[in-house]
Amino acid sequence: MSKSMLQKLGGIQASLVCALTLSPVWAFASEAGTAAPVPPASDTAWWVWPLVLLIVTFFMGIVAVLGGVGGGVLYVPIISGFFPFHLDFVRGTGLLVALSGALAAGPGLLKMNMASLRLAIPVALIASTMAIVGAMVGLALPTNIVQILLGATILGIVVIMFTAKKSAIPDVKEADALSSALRITGIYHEASTGQDINWKVHRTPLGLATFIIIGFMAGMFGLGAGWANVPVLNLMMGAPLKISVATSKFLLSITDTSAAWIYLNKGCVIPMMVVPSLIGIMLGSFVGVRILKVAKPTFIRWMVIGILGFAGIKALTKGLGIDLF
Amino acid sequence: MSEPKITAQATEEQLLYANILEKGMLIGLLMMFGTFALYVFGIMKPSIPVTEIASYWNQPVHDYLVAINQNFLHWDHLPTGWAWLKLVGKGDFLNFIPIAILSGVTIFCYLAIVPGLFKRGDKAYAIMALAEAAILALAASGLLAVGH
Numbered sequence: 001m002s003k004s005m006l007q008k009l010g011g012i013q014a015s016l017v018c019a020l021t022l023s024p025v026w027a028f029a030s031e032a033g034t035a036a037p038v039p040p041a042s043d044t045a046w047w048v049w050p051l052v053l054l055i056v057t058f059f060m061g062i063v064a065v066l067g068g069v070g071g072g073v074l075y076v077p078i079i080s081g082f083f084p085f086h087l088d089f090v091r092g093t094g095l096l097v098a099l100s101g102a103l104a105a106g107p108g109l110l111k112m113n114m115a116s117l118r119l120a121i122p123v124a125l126i127a128s129t130m131a132i133v134g135a136m137v138g139l140a141l142p143t144n145i146v147q148i149l150l151g152a153t154i155l156g157i158v159v160i161m162f163t164a165k166k167s168a169i170p171d172v173k174e175a176d177a178l179s180s181a182l183r184i185t186g187i188y189h190e191a192s193t194g195q196d197i198n199w200k201v202h203r204t205p206l207g208l209a210t211f212i213i214i215g216f217m218a219g220m221f222g223l224g225a226g227w228a229n230v231p232v233l234n235l236m237m238g239a240p241l242k243i244s245v246a247t248s249k250f251l252l253s254i255t256d257t258s259a260a261w262i263y264l265n266k267g268c269v270i271p272m273m274v275v276p277s278l279i280g281i282m283l284g285s286f287v288g289v290r291i292l293k294v295a296k297p298t299f300i301r302w303m304v305i306g307i308l309g310f311a312g313i314k315a316l317t318k319g320l321g322i323d324l325f
Numbered sequence: 326m327s328e329p330k331i332t333a334q335a336t337e338e339q340l341l342y343a344n345i346l347e348k349g350m351l352i353g354l355l356m357m358f359g360t361f362a363l364y365v366f367g368i369m370k371p372s373i374p375v376t377e378i379a380s381y382w383n384q385p386v387h388d389y390l391v392a393i394n395q396n397f398l399h400w401d402h403l404p405t406g407w408a409w410l411k412l413v414g415k416g417d418f419l420n421f422i423p424i425a426i427l428s429g430v431t432i433f434c435y436l437a438i439v440p441g442l443f444k445r446g447d448k449a450y451a452i453m454a455l456a457e458a459a460i461l462a463l464a465a466s467g468l469l470a471v472g473h
Contacts, residue, residue, distance in 0.1 A: 044379070046375050046376045046377075046378070046379055047365075047375075049379055050365075084379075084382070084383045085382050085383060086382060086383050086384055086385055086386070086389070088385055088386040088389075089382055089386065089389075096424065096427070096428075099427060099428065100354070100427060103346065103349075103350040103353075103427060103430070104350060104354075106343070106346050106350075107343040107344070107346045107347035107350065108343075110335060110339050110340070110342060110343035110346070111335055111339075111340060111343045112335070113333060113334060113335040113339070116339075117335075117336070117338060117339040117342060117438075118336075118450070121450055121453050121454060121457070122453060124457060125453050125456060125457050125460070128457065128460060128461065128464075129460055132460070132463075132464050132469065136469060139386075143385060181449075182449060182450075185331060186331060187331055187332060187333040188333060189333045196333050253346070253431060254431055254457070254461075257428055257429075257431045257432075257461060257464075258460065258461055258464045259464075260428045261428055261461070261464035261465045262464055262469060264421075264424065264425070264428060265405060265406045265407075265465075265467040265469075266386055266405060267386050267389070267390045267403070267404060267405050268386045269421070269424060270378065270382055271360075271361065271364060271417055271420035271421070271424075272365075272375065272378050272382075272417070273382065274420070274424065275357060275358075275361040275365075275420065278354075278357070279358075
């Protein structure tokens, strides 16, 4: 093997180790890149970054499945915090990552009647409209402000993941007037008990109002919004957990579509970033599903919370111009 | 309005929506692998050489667009909105076709379920579906221009 090849392989190995351990060296590279409009020519071969992105997103895909989170919520803070890509492109790619995951899962969930189109349509109308507004605001604001808000949001997600409870089948005594009028109700077959579960929702106006904020944040930061969708659908509106998770996943295919178009039309999509990221996340998700059978979900969930907390602090300090780590 | 019986099975509209979404997703993803292979293996020449793209992706999007326009495209306007259609003969911009398919398939899903909803007298959902399709089409149109 030639010396140059060995050097390249050594460089990739170092890059991967840095990326996977969220090294301060990476953080410095990222900040230096943001400060300089045109960076100095690099010795790094052109294919190194897409390859690193592919491998890192592969592991991200595994962790996302095991941790029960969407790819977008891991992708945006980690890639923007520790890689040399500008936040504008990371948000555009993050939306497409979340969108692809939702598109892949959506048809099956709809056919199994786990995702409810009747529940999703009114929610999506509000969330996708607000995602457009969020994307426009996010692209109009200075990068450091968005980075600070992203950091704060990620830390908020950590708190939600840390504290939020789940209810398999919430007790909804009576459907509210709006959900009754819209006939947001359904039946799903619970395989574990063999029962058909009749479900309905309540507090629909409050739930729909909450999706104004969720949609806005999804568009502004390029995050999938499963972290917020599920608690609102399940705990606030009273949809069964399985219906909430499935409908949330399907919802992302609509919410993220609207915001993705804003980023796409603005020019925030670079195929050399998008395609390796999508392939990495998808392959990682396939592997993650297999590992899920033997993994200890509690440990993985704590790991995801830890990674997100670290990435959130990094985003916050980067936005504030503090070189903390 | 005829009230459909609620069962554990997906409704007709839901299945129609799912089928279109599935086809669009498969076409988009498969095409994405193909177009990216054409790009990354140099089978189709890109407008921005693969060896140089890494010099630009660390800049804000506006600076990036100005730089690639000055250095490679030489247009009298920045390549935003649907301008990429003029460049689909180039390996990098060819990848925007599957990305647009993945981003656009939902609009067709919504439009497809509208007639069935109207037919069953489910006007509220038909109007919401039409409104959603209109909102997504507006977002896709590129009319909502923003910038730093």
